[in-house]
Amino acid sequence: VDRGAFVVEGPQSVAAAVEFGRVRELYATPSAFLAHREVVDRAADLGARVAEINDVVAQAMSETEHPQGLIAVCDLQATAWPGARGAVAAEERAQIVVLDRVSDPGNAGTIIRSADAAGAQAVLLTAGSVDPHNGKCVRASAGSLFHLPVFTGADLGSVVGSYRSEGWRCVAADGYSESLLTDPAVRRMLAGPVIWVFGNEAHGVSPEVLAAVDAAVAIPILGRAESLNLAAAAAICLYAQVLADTP
Amino acid sequence: VDRGAFVVEGPQSVAAAVEFGRVRELYATPSAFLAHREVVDRAADLGARVAEINDVVAQAMSETEHPQGLIAVCDLQATAWPGARGAVAAEERAQIVVLDRVSDPGNAGTIIRSADAAGAQAVLLTAGSVDPHNGKCVRASAGSLFHLPVFTGADLGSVVGSYRSEGWRCVAADGYSESLLTDPAVRRMLAGPVIWVFGNEAHGVSPEVLAAVDAAVAIPILGRAESLNLAAAAAICLYAQVLADTP
Numbered sequence: 342v343d344r345g346a347f348v349v350e351g352p353q354s355v356a357a358a359v360e361f362g363r364v365r366e367l368y369a370t371p372s373a374f375l376a377h378r379e380v381v382d383r384a385a386d387l388g389a390r391v392a393e394i395n396d397v398v399a400q401a402m403s404e405t406e407h408p409q410g411l412i413a414v415c416d417l418q419a420t421a422w423p424g425a426r427g428a429v430a431a432e433e434r435a436q437i438v439v440l441d442r443v444s445d446p447g448n449a450g451t452i453i454r455s456a457d458a459a460g461a462q463a464v465l466l467t468a469g470s471v472d473p474h475n476g477k478c479v480r481a482s483a484g485s486l487f488h489l490p491v492f493t494g495a496d497l498g499s500v501v502g503s504y505r506s507e508g509w510r511c512v513a514a515d516g517y518s519e520s521l522l523t524d525p526a527v528r529r530m531l532a533g534p535v536i537w538v539f540g541n542e543a544h545g546v547s548p549e550v551l552a553a554v555d556a557a558v559a560i561p562i563l564g565r566a567e568s569l570n571l572a573a574a575a576a577i578c579l580y581a582q583v584l585a586d587t588p
Numbered sequence: 589v590d591r592g593a594f595v596v597e598g599p600q601s602v603a604a605a606v607e608f609g610r611v612r613e614l615y616a617t618p619s620a621f622l623a624h625r626e627v628v629d630r631a632a633d634l635g636a637r638v639a640e641i642n643d644v645v646a647q648a649m650s651e652t653e654h655p656q657g658l659i660a661v662c663d664l665q666a667t668a669w670p671g672a673r674g675a676v677a678a679e680e681r682a683q684i685v686v687l688d689r690v691s692d693p694g695n696a697g698t699i700i701r702s703a704d705a706a707g708a709q710a711v712l713l714t715a716g717s718v719d720p721h722n723g724k725c726v727r728a729s730a731g732s733l734f735h736l737p738v739f740t741g742a743d744l745g746s747v748v749g750s751y752r753s754e755g756w757r758c759v760a761a762d763g764y765s766e767s768l769l770t771d772p773a774v775r776r777m778l779a780g781p782v783i784w785v786f787g788n789e790a791h792g793v794s795p796e797v798l799a800a801v802d803a804a805v806a807i808p809i810l811g812r813a814e815s816l817n818l819a820a821a822a823a824i825c826l827y828a829q830v831l832a833d834t835p
Contacts, residue, residue, distance in 0.1 A: 353814065447694075451817045460810025481817070488812040523831060561830060563707025565735035567600065570698045570728070573823035576816070580824040581831060583808060584770060 347474035349413045350403055356380050357484030358415045364389040366414040370399050373410030384413070404476040418486050419473045422465055422495035424503075429463045429490065435534040436461040436582060437504070439497060441550055442469040442541040443571065449473060450481025451572035452539065457485035459579035465495035497538065497550055504536060505555075513538040513546045514578050515557040516568050522558050522581055530556060531585040539575050594721035596660045597650055603627050604731030605662050611636040613661040617646050620657030631660070651723040665733050666720045669712055669742035671750075676710045676737065682781040683708040683829060684751070686744060688797055689716040689788040690818065696720060697728025698819035699786065704732035706826040712742035744785065744797055751783060752802075760785040760793045761825050762804040763815050769805050769828055777803060778832040786822050 346365060349358045358364050359380050367384045371393060374381055385391045399408045429437055438456040443449050449471050456464050471478060473491050501511045510530050520527060538554060540546030551557055560569060560577055593612060596605045605611050606627050614631045618640060621628055632638045646655045676684055685703040690696050696718050703711050718725060720738050748758045757777050767774060785801060787793030798804055807816060807824055
């Protein structure tokens with residue numbers, strides 16, 4: 342795979358890649374050809390090179406233990422953050438998700454999927470974050486990588502600076518914050534557009550990020566757990582905003 | 589490791605196992621001995637057999653790519669569901685989490701961790717679910733496996749039958765339901781004690797489960813995602829109840 346392309350596996354993700362016209366080459370085993378006829382035909386219609394492979398080749402090409410026989414080589418999907426105000430359309434009650442040095446590809450992909458589900462406008466990854474084209478990230482995103490704009494190399498200062506004047510607020514998830522997601526003041530903030538920031542799994546959000554945001558909030562922990570899984574925490578935060586919208 | 593024991597890795601999980609007196613044997617590399625002196629001493633005080641191992645042995649014993657040099661052999665933590673009403677104390681505004689044929693150990697462990705964080709009283713796994721002592725599940729639970737009662741082999745009928753008379757309601761997460769987590773009627777239900785049911789990753793909750801529950805609810809999908817990751821969906825549901833508690 343050349344540097345301008347990446348590999349997408351699994352029927353759900355491949356179907357999304359085909360739908361959004363990102364597939365250059367599509368490889369399918371005979372059984373996958375039969376099971377996903379429409380996806381294969383559509384890819385061919387859109388100009389992808391389609392080739393049949395046998396199970397041994399599918400196993401060799403796949404990163405997974407149980408490959409499903411459908412593998413696409415796609416144009417890179419994420420683009421470098423342009424740093425411009427207009428890069429993300431500012432809709433009412435919107436969400437932008439920023440991953441600040443998030444390192445686990447499974448977490449990144451799962452958060453991209455949750456952001457898509459919650460109706461976010463875009464996902465931005467800062468320098469030092471995992472590559473969203475990483476195979477595990479792609480699989481965890483379950484097609485969502487193709488559903489919303491994903492930008493790499495974002496710097497939070499330019500993101501916040503671009504949107505704050507338009508009424509957006511920047512909120513970081515920070516397990517050490519004294520301000521809770523359940524606080525009335527935080528809930529009021531969630532009624533408007535929010536740039537959410539989720540930090541590194543081990544180190545959390547950086548001091549520079551905490552200095553730049555409008556609020557840092559902790560998810561209340563009622564039991565004995567020290568913390569939540571990062572992707573679980575992100576899902577809770579993003580949907581707290583969705584729930585705040587529907588009183 | 590014999591059938592009455594399981595392996596726990598990583599400082600956070602091992603510390604939880606030691607704290608709750610579950611460790612039979614503790615293996616540590618010289619550097620882990622130094623870094624986790626208190627945990628090792630406490631394990632020895634509680635009667636665990638402690639042994640030093642070198643990095644090669646640690647690598648061989650570990651299931652992870654980057655072992656952290658601290659490995660415990662513990663008494664089995666989860667127990668068979670006794671089927672009795674008194675098995676879980678019924679506190680006000682409580683949660684019980686049921687995993688119905690959940691197969692991915694990472695999902696199961698992450699949900700156990702989220703259930704712990706949300707203040708759930710117990711996690712029950714039905715027959716056909718992954719073994720909660722699976723290494724990936726243990727690591728994903730980040731110690732929470734030791735923090736709350738985890739039962740295996742539960743049958744939903746007996747669970748629901750035991751608690752419904754005491755005012756509990758049973759709610760299944762079901763992506764196909766027309767009833768949404770944001771519906772006022774659902775939110776009112778979340779103000780009381782809830783038995784949450786989360787189903788298999790590929791097949792969802794079974795028809796028999798849907799027939800037994802008080803409500804099946806879908807998390808609203810605002811974007812183009814087909815569904816959410818199961819552990820993300822569980823985190824959203826459990827914390828929707830926490831958020832419903834704090835108006």
